[in-house]
Amino acid sequence: MILVATGTVSVTHYLIVGAIMFTAGVVCMAVKRNALGVLMGIELVLNGANINFVAFGSSYLAGEGRPPLGLDGEVMALFVILLAAAEAAVALAITLNFYNNHGTVDVDRADDLRG
């Protein structure tokens, strides 16, 4: 609400949001036993990163002068999204395969290669 009062959004705010999402994603990866949960964690992490990119890229948020990244930020964000899609597809395929072979999606069971 302070923000609403002062009415100025800065890059930092975005960064903080990104940080929270990032952390949430990491925790998600670390906690979930369901492989798909891990995947969702990854998505969260990527989005956290994306927010930072966009924030640095937006000339709207930047103070006086050019935004640090300019258009590059958005392009990066775009590529991240695309690659995230690819990653999701492959990861899902792997998960299904794992499910077909082991009858579970519990990542703790996926330790055939443990030392």
Added chain:
Amino acid sequence: MEIATLLPLLLGIAWLVPLASFVAILFFGNRMGPHGKFAANVATAAIGSSLVLSVVALGFWLGHHPPVALSHGEHGEEHAERGDSWLHLTSYAEKSAVRADVSGHGDQEHADAEHHGAEGHGDGHGHEKGLALAEPVAYSGDWYTLYSGGPLRLSIGWYIDSITVLMFVVVTLIATCIHVYAAGYMHDELHPVTDAEVHLASGGPLTRDGRFHRFFQALSLFCFSMLGIVIAGNLAMVFVFWELVGICSWFLIGFYFERHSASTAANKAFIVNRVGDFGMLIGLMALWGGLGTLHFGSSVDPATSDIRPGLFELVRPAAHGHRQEVPDGLVAFAAANEVAGLASGQSDQQAVHGEVAVAVPGWREAGYGRWLLFIAGIGIFCGCVGKSAQVPLFVWLPDAMEGPTPVSALVHSATMVAAGVYLVGRFYPVLTPDVLLVIAYVGGITLFIAATIAVTANDIKRVLAYSTVSQLGYMMLALGVGGWVAGLFHLVTHAFFKSLLFLCSGSVIHACHTNDMRKMGGLLKVMPYTAWTMLIGCLAIIGAGIPFVIGMSGYYSKDAILAQALLFARLNPAHGILYLAVAGGAFITAFYMFRLWFMTFAGSPRDHHVAEHAHESPRVMTVPLVVLAVFAVIAGWGLPGGFGVAGLLEQSRPAGTAVAVSTDAILGAISLPAEHDSHAGDIHVIATLTAFLTAAAGVLLAAIMYLKPLVSPAGLARLAGPAYTFLVNRWYVDELYHAVFVMPTLRLARLVSGIDKGLIDGLINGLAWAARQVAGIDAWFDRTVVDGLVNAAGRITWSTGIEMRRLQTGRLRQYVMFIVVGTVAIFVLATLLFRTSLAG
């Protein structure tokens, strides 16, 4: 198309077609029909097409250069008409020159044009000197230059004159007949063959796959090489194809290589030929070193497009009326020391060349280089001795009969052995009179020895082989005594009837499955075609005919040879023996040929087992017999206007050999007669009569001994005693060679191998032993020290790995936590310890 370009094209294709069929059969032979049956068709088609092409070429040749009427008239008239007849020739030469001039597109034709032009002019000079000389019409040129550096140049080229065209026709014609014949003769090879003459260790006979297609593959290659020799434009090319022919004959003689006799025969033929080729190489080197060219005719240097005179031009320069002389190159070569003397202290090359050029005539007078030319000639002749089985290298030919009969017919009677004679004929202008004398003697000795051996031989093919040798001797002798046309004429006719004879014998062997004449007899009724055609062959080879009227082909050629020999003997009485050799040879020839025929066909069967097996050969074999028989009869005839073999040959008589020359050569004074003089009435008559009588006597003797046995051969043999055994053992030539050459070689080899085994092997073994000791030490070091280190490293790695694997729990979430810990740690370290903030 211009003849100057047309002829090389036609003959070149005719030359290459067999190569194509060879390659085709080489790669796809066994896939051609069942058991490669159609390889025969391929090869035959190839050689047949070459035949067609050659005939076409001959037609073109006759169209452009109609031959000259040879005048067999009186001496006087002949002298009277000689001039204008030669004017004829000259005019032809000039015409050809003009033609070639007109045809001047492309360097090569141009070169021809220049060449002929030059000859034409030189010829003009000849007229003024009153020494009217015929110009042979010849086209020469190069297809492809292999190597050219400085004065030296190697190339694939052609030298085409009437002999070339004629030989093409003859070779391809005979080869075609023999291909057809062989298709029938070799049909056993279509199926697995049981070779009774090979005894395996297991005792039983050998059974092997048929080699039908391989046979025709070798035949095609042979045709290609033979035609290559004929068309060759320079000595190097001749030599290459010379060796190729040798290889083919090796293949073909050793066709039944499982038989010990066959393989040894093949090797013998090859090795003996190498001996001759060694001499040939010497000759080549002499020419190459001295003259820097091996081309027969003048040619154009592609690099600097100037005309380079060929051997013929060099040895018999047109400028000097084609009188034979030692070329400058050889003179300078021989006078190397003098040249060095001139060159010493001189820096300017041009000047040296000038002085040498000035000095050369003097040296030539002084006789420099005559030996070189002599050696060159002798060397080349050595090659011919080997190839056409002259004394002392004739021993391989009879053994070569181990090959299949068509091979004997084609390779070892009609064509390959003829190559030697052909080369002598081709190389004739360069041969000095004393070389010719040597040739004549070699020929004479050969023909006599071979004939005598043939008398006692019982193997039908060997008889023919020895007769071949002696006929070749005839040719050589003819060439040697100056009968250029006579020699080559006999070459052509002999090619026909000898191939005919061989094919007949082949068909006999095919019928009787044996070579031994003593087992034959009375085959006349069983196989009439073979018998009659063979009779024609015999008549042809003994030169039968109605004197002065008409005769078989042999009649003409043999008469010519006799006449020439007689003339020679008259001019230089010292060498009269040559004539006796010829005459005696004719007698013996007649004797053994008819001995052969009578023993084979006449009388009653001696061996019933053979007789009842005997049968007439299939059509595919008899038809070639008939064809060849026809040619054996008519080959010698000449149509009015000289349309005949002799006329054709006359066309390309080497320039300047038509006149009598008398020199005092290295071997004493010789006077070579002009061949035309041998047509003089008296000589002609005497020669003809001699030939007829000797032949008749021979036939008669054979008849009384073998047809109506008034005189028993055995008794005669007992009477002759040692002479007979001497002949039966073939003059002990093989034994002689074995003692003189083979044994010493073997002994030397044994000695060398002894040294090798004892000394060198000992040395090497010692070294090896030492090396092994060192290696032992090495190995110990390796095992203990190096391996120790490596194993230690391995063990350490292993144990660490064992420890580390505990870390890899395979729990994904743990890994994530590790990552987080790492990140945080880095941040904290960076910010706190190093007092910097990673974030900007």
Added chain:
Amino acid sequence: MAEFLINTVGLPTWLAWSATAGVAAFLILNVIAGGALVFIWAERKIAARIQDRLGPTRTGGRFGWLQSLADGIKLLAKEDLMPDGADSLLFRLAPYVSFCASFCAFIAMPFAFDVVGQRLNVGVFFVIAVLGLEVFGVILAGYASASKWSLFGAMREAAQVVSYEVPLGMCVVVPVMLAGSMDLVTIGEKQAGWLTNWYLFHDPFTFVIFWVYFTCAVASVNRAPFDLAEAESELVAGFHTEYSGLRWSFFFMAEYGSMFLVSGLAAVLFLGGWNGPIPIAELAGWSDGSAVTAPYAVRLLGCANLLGKATVGVLLMMWIRWTLPRLRIDQVMTTCLKYCTPIAAVMFAGVMLWQLFLPGGLVPGSRRGAIAVREGWLEQAVEKPEEPAAVPADAGTSVSQQLVGVAE
């Protein structure tokens, strides 16, 4: 209108804006709801005619034109059942997700020059994207209502929609490329004039791709013959088997809403949007075709135009539904991956080349589209290095105002 409220009525600005937004939302909502009523009725009549029946005849006098309304009331009155074992939260949530998605999509949908909830300069993709959200509702419904039929329906829906978004996107890109902008309004304006200016008739490739688009659109709103999500004959009623009453009607509205939406999108992208086949307004001299100065009548005309075209599209869908049999799932996939996608790709390339070699099109004097825009940007980027790039003509409005739209 905001000014009107601010100046004359004197409301505080934020209130004025909220009010304006509310009005806009209300209008759009009514368009959908009313549309849905009409269409449901129309569908029943059309189905009846195609099946040689009469369909509803009684309710509301003739033609049974009040039938849908009556049904609506009945649905409101119905009890909302929820199977036990269902995931109650998701079960409740699902219909609203669907409905909101198809409703939000209308925000960027222009009805005339500037009769548009919120003009976005990525309008096309916004619409497609938001429409893509609708599938979530379906999936959640399928999962939540603990029935294998529903789950099957949901799965099929998911597979189908996800795969059909690919060719759909390709088809949509074509007009974007021609117009050089993703702003629907710009795209519409570029087709002003006679019907030869419609992108449908721009070149043969666009003509083909229009039909591809239509197919994919039908599939992405899973209407027959692509309605595997609710295949009465196989799965009882697919993903809404367990639904009843109001929630069920929300699904229905969402479906008709999105049908209308894709038809409208087709109209804007290919059929000249609010520009009639004959530029009556320009001919009559009411407007010079430019957005700002035109009287409202012209805008009304435009709205009528667009609604008409969209309606035609919807009717066409109905016709298809009652004509063609349903496809099997594998056939659906085949249609998408083996036919639509490659054709779309090829046509895309074709249009590109056409633009390259015949920028003027076959009809002389027509628009130059993307090339003009690109050149504009280029010279602005190169020639005036110092001052920051100015907003080009067809750029969107202030971000803060876009947010009004996004917020609804």
Added chain:
Amino acid sequence: MNWMANLLFLQRPTILPVAAIDWHASLFVVFALVACGAAVMVVVTDNVVRMALHLVLSLGATAGLFFLAGAEFVGSMQLMIYVGGTLVLLVFGVMLTAQTKLVALQTPPGDRVIAGILAAALLAVLVQSAVSIETWRRPGRAETQPPTATPLGMALVGVRVDSPVSAAESQRRSGYLLPFEIVSVHLLVVLVGAAYLARAKRRRTPRPIDVVASADPPPPLPSGRLEDRETASVLIGSGR
């Protein structure tokens, strides 16, 4: 007449002065709260399907943030690809593998605690570094920026038209054509690979490794196909 039309037609107003309420800030707060809240919900929920739902919310809100930051194209792409594509895939996978005992896999509380501590540390580090830079804390100038969609598109095909430069320089700057191509090829490869990995294998008997891996006897192995009967049974199980 006029006012009727006025009612009927939404007048598009000109740029508005910064009003009493700053829409941007307030909307940012809304979206940020939704995004973060949903993200946290994703972490704390155990039910996979609900996680997916929250994820959708979170990502949608992120898209909103992108809009706020003026990246409309990225925003709509986020909606289209992420929400419309990727997440649908995820949910798809969730449903394929949804068995009662898999839907909610309990995590040992110990892990949760450790993860929480680590998360706190990480968050602290990130926030600290976000706040530490002064220039980032400066308020953004709330002026409209040119729409970035077209420049983005052109940058992707190799022409940079943003941040004006001299003609010569604009020749040199090559944009993102190459990365664009690489990404597209990469996507293709991924598609093929995924299709290969996920294709249905019908192995009826569990491999020994499975028996080892799972204490309880493995369930009948379903395959990835829709029409498969096992899948049906599994899915029924998911409901109950």
